[in-house]
Amino acid sequence: MTTATTMEPRLMTGNEAVTLGAIAAGARFYAGYPITPSTEVAEIAAAMFPDIGGVFIQMEDEIASLGAVIGASLTGLKSFTATSGPGFSLMQEHIGFAAMAEVPCVIINVMRGGPSTGLPTHMSQGDVMQAKYGSHGDYPTVVLAPASVLECYTLTIKAFNLSEKFRMPAIILSDELVGHMCEKVQLPPEGELEVVNRLRPTVPADWYRHYESTPTGISPMAGFGEGYRFHVTGLAHDSSGFPTEVPSETHALMEKFKNKEIRNIRDLTMVESYMMEDAEICIFSYGSVSRSARRAVRILRDRNIKAGALRPQILWPFPKQAVETMLDQVSYVLIPEMNVGQLRKEVERLSHDGRGRIKGLNVLNSEFITAADIVERVEHDVL
Amino acid sequence: MSSETVTEPVVTVASKAAKNIPYDARLWLRHSKKFPHLWCPGCGLGIILGSSIRAFHDAGFEKDTTVVVAGIGCTGRMPVYMDCNTLHTTHGRALTFATGVKLAKPHLDVVVYMGDGDALAIGGNHFIHSARRNLNLTAIVVNNSIYGMTGGQVSPTTPHGARSTTTPRGQFARPFDTCDLAIGAGATFVARTSITNARHMQKMIHQGLKHDGFSMIEIVSNCHTSFGRLNGIPSHLDMFQQLKERTVLVKPDMDMEEEKSEGRLPLGVLHCDTTVPNYLRQKLGDVAPKPAKATGREP
Known part of the structure; x- marks a missing residue:
C-alpha cells in the first residue's frame, strides 16, 4: 500500500485518492459501514490506519458510524466516514448534530442511483439537495464535488480544512464514476498543500466557553480529556454549551450558524x-x-x-x-x-x-x- | 471530670460518622450552573445521580478524564449536571458516540446513561453491538418502563398488560428483560439494581466501572408521573414500596427462573465473565486475537 507522500505518478481510483487525501489532511479516525460504491475507502483505511497510528472501526450502521466519528472528533482527532445514498440518508440525523454542536467531521458520499436501494453500481448526482437540506432545521455545511481522481485527493484535504476551520460538517459529494475511475495522478508532495487545524483555546480552563462568541464567529475548540470539562448537546444552547430556550440566546445561535456561511463566503467559494x-x-x-x-x-x-x-x-x-x-x-x-x-x-x-x-x-x-x-x-x- | 467524659464519646461519634458519611456528591455537580434540575419531584434519577457520583469517586475517576455520554429523554439529561466532560447526544445513539470517544482516547473513562426506550427501542441495535464488541464502556440503563419525557408512551420494557398513552387498552407485546438481552448479546458484566437501594446501586455501578470490558447496569426506577398515574400508583412512595416488593437481592443457589416466574426481579451481579479479552486490548496489542479454527476439510 502506498502512502500519501508518494511522489511518482501512479494509477489510482477516486476512492483511493479520497482516503489518501484524508490521511494527508491529518485524519486518524474512521468509522463506517460498507456500502457500494464507497466501500474501498473503508477497506483502504482499515489496511493503512494501524500503521500510522489511526483508529478504524466498522460500526453496525451508518448512524452509528457518524456518531462514532463525532465522538472521536470531540476528543480532538480529525475524523471521517464514507458512504453512499442510502447510508447518507441514515447519517442525516448526525450531520445535523455535528452542525448544531459545531463538531468538525468529513463525510464522503459516493453517489449512486436512487431513490431507495436504486442502482448501487451506477452513477447519479441525486444527492445534491440532500447534502444541503437533508437534516432538519437550518444548518451550515460545506459540500465539495470532485471531478477527477486528483481532485478527490485535493478536495478531501480542502474539506478537512474547511470543516476544522469553521467547525462544521463537510461533505465530499463524489459519485460512482469518479470513485471507481482509475486515472494517472501525480499527488502533490507533502507540505505543498495547506493543512488547517481547528482553533485551540488559549484561555485558562475556568474561562473556557465551548461556543465562545468571537469577532470571527468561530469559537476555539478544546477536546475531551484536556481539562476544560465542557458540555456538548444537540439542544439549542448558550455560549457555554448548556441548553437554553431564551429567545435571545437561541436567536444568537442561529445567527452564528447563518453567518458562518455568509461571512466566510470567500473561503467557501470554489468555482x-x-x-x-x-x-x-x-x-x-x-x-x-x-x-x-x-x-x-x-x-x-x-x-x-x-x-x-x-x-x-x-x-x-x-x-x-x-x-x-x-x-x-x-x-x-x-x-x-x-x-x-x-x-x-x-x-x-x-x-x-x-x-x-x-x-x-x-x-x-x-x-x-x-x-x-x-x-x-x-x-x-x-x- | 466532666471534660474527659464528654470529649471521648464526641470523638468516637465523629470518627464513626466520618466512616459512614458517603462521599459528598455535590463535589461533582455543576451546582452554580444548571440547577434546579428538570426531573419531577420524587423521581429516581436524583438518587441515581448521587449514587453514580459516589461510584465514580470509589472507582478513582477524575473529573478531567471522565466522559459522561447520554441519549435523549429524562435520563438523557443526566450529564448536564455533572462537572466532567459531558455529551448529550441524539436519541438512542449515545453508545455510538461513546465508542468513538473511547477508541480515540482510550485513557478516558466513558460512562453512558440511557433510558429504557433510548437503549432498547431506538438504540437497540447499538446496544447489542456494543455488548458484543466488548469495548471498555459502562452502560447504565435506567428502566422506568415508560417514555417519561414525552408523557407516558409504551416502551420496550412496559410490562404486558400495562397501560400507557399509546396502549390505552394495555400492552399486547411482552417486555424485554434488559439484563437477559445484554447477556445474550455478549456483555461481559451485567448487573441489576434498584433506586430503592442506593448503597447497592453505588456498589453495582462501582463494579461495572472497574470491569475490564463492556459492563451494563440496569437500574430499575420509578415514573409515578407517567407510568404510575396511568396504572393506578400515582404516588412515588407507593411506587418505591412496590419496587421494594418486586425486587430481591441475588443470593447464591437462588433459582432465578422461579423468582422471575413469581414476578420478582433479582438484584445484583447477574453475569461476569473476565476471560473475554476486551476490544481495545486486542487493538493495542496486549492480547492478540485468537485465529478462528479452520473448518475446511484437510487436503
Whole structure:
C-alpha cells in the first residue's frame, strides 16, 4: 500500500485518492459501514490506519458510524466516514448534530442511483439537495464535488480544512464514476498543500466557553480529556454549551450558524471557469459530468459556437456571485445533471429574466452524459 | 471530670460518622450552573445521580478524564449536571458516540446513561453491538418502563398488560428483560439494581466501572408521573414500596427462573465473565486475537 507522500505518478481510483487525501489532511479516525460504491475507502483505511497510528472501526450502521466519528472528533482527532445514498440518508440525523454542536467531521458520499436501494453500481448526482437540506432545521455545511481522481485527493484535504476551520460538517459529494475511475495522478508532495487545524483555546480552563462568541464567529475548540470539562448537546444552547430556550440566546445561535456561511463566503467559494472569457453560452455542471462539459466546449468552439464551462467545486454554499456574473454574460445556459435538475433550480432562482434561457439536460437512467449529448442539445437549442 | 467524659464519646461519634458519611456528591455537580434540575419531584434519577457520583469517586475517576455520554429523554439529561466532560447526544445513539470517544482516547473513562426506550427501542441495535464488541464502556440503563419525557408512551420494557398513552387498552407485546438481552448479546458484566437501594446501586455501578470490558447496569426506577398515574400508583412512595416488593437481592443457589416466574426481579451481579479479552486490548496489542479454527476439510 502506498502512502500519501508518494511522489511518482501512479494509477489510482477516486476512492483511493479520497482516503489518501484524508490521511494527508491529518485524519486518524474512521468509522463506517460498507456500502457500494464507497466501500474501498473503508477497506483502504482499515489496511493503512494501524500503521500510522489511526483508529478504524466498522460500526453496525451508518448512524452509528457518524456518531462514532463525532465522538472521536470531540476528543480532538480529525475524523471521517464514507458512504453512499442510502447510508447518507441514515447519517442525516448526525450531520445535523455535528452542525448544531459545531463538531468538525468529513463525510464522503459516493453517489449512486436512487431513490431507495436504486442502482448501487451506477452513477447519479441525486444527492445534491440532500447534502444541503437533508437534516432538519437550518444548518451550515460545506459540500465539495470532485471531478477527477486528483481532485478527490485535493478536495478531501480542502474539506478537512474547511470543516476544522469553521467547525462544521463537510461533505465530499463524489459519485460512482469518479470513485471507481482509475486515472494517472501525480499527488502533490507533502507540505505543498495547506493543512488547517481547528482553533485551540488559549484561555485558562475556568474561562473556557465551548461556543465562545468571537469577532470571527468561530469559537476555539478544546477536546475531551484536556481539562476544560465542557458540555456538548444537540439542544439549542448558550455560549457555554448548556441548553437554553431564551429567545435571545437561541436567536444568537442561529445567527452564528447563518453567518458562518455568509461571512466566510470567500473561503467557501470554489468555482472553475473554462473558456468563459468571451463565452456567449455556458455549460454549468459539476462532478464527473463537468468532464464531458469541457470536451463539449472544445467541440462547440471548433464549430464556431462561443461556448464556455463553469464548474462549482464547492456546491454548497451555492456560488451565487459567480453564477450571477455568468448569467449576466451569456445568453444561454445548459445544465447537464444526472438528476431531475436539482442544481438547475438554484441557477433559475438567480435569473431575473425568466428561465427560458436556462435549460437542463437530465439523465436519470444512470447512463453517463457524454460530450456528444451536450453538443447535440446545445446545437438543437441554439442554432 | 466532666471534660474527659464528654470529649471521648464526641470523638468516637465523629470518627464513626466520618466512616459512614458517603462521599459528598455535590463535589461533582455543576451546582452554580444548571440547577434546579428538570426531573419531577420524587423521581429516581436524583438518587441515581448521587449514587453514580459516589461510584465514580470509589472507582478513582477524575473529573478531567471522565466522559459522561447520554441519549435523549429524562435520563438523557443526566450529564448536564455533572462537572466532567459531558455529551448529550441524539436519541438512542449515545453508545455510538461513546465508542468513538473511547477508541480515540482510550485513557478516558466513558460512562453512558440511557433510558429504557433510548437503549432498547431506538438504540437497540447499538446496544447489542456494543455488548458484543466488548469495548471498555459502562452502560447504565435506567428502566422506568415508560417514555417519561414525552408523557407516558409504551416502551420496550412496559410490562404486558400495562397501560400507557399509546396502549390505552394495555400492552399486547411482552417486555424485554434488559439484563437477559445484554447477556445474550455478549456483555461481559451485567448487573441489576434498584433506586430503592442506593448503597447497592453505588456498589453495582462501582463494579461495572472497574470491569475490564463492556459492563451494563440496569437500574430499575420509578415514573409515578407517567407510568404510575396511568396504572393506578400515582404516588412515588407507593411506587418505591412496590419496587421494594418486586425486587430481591441475588443470593447464591437462588433459582432465578422461579423468582422471575413469581414476578420478582433479582438484584445484583447477574453475569461476569473476565476471560473475554476486551476490544481495545486486542487493538493495542496486549492480547492478540485468537485465529478462528479452520473448518475446511484437510487436503
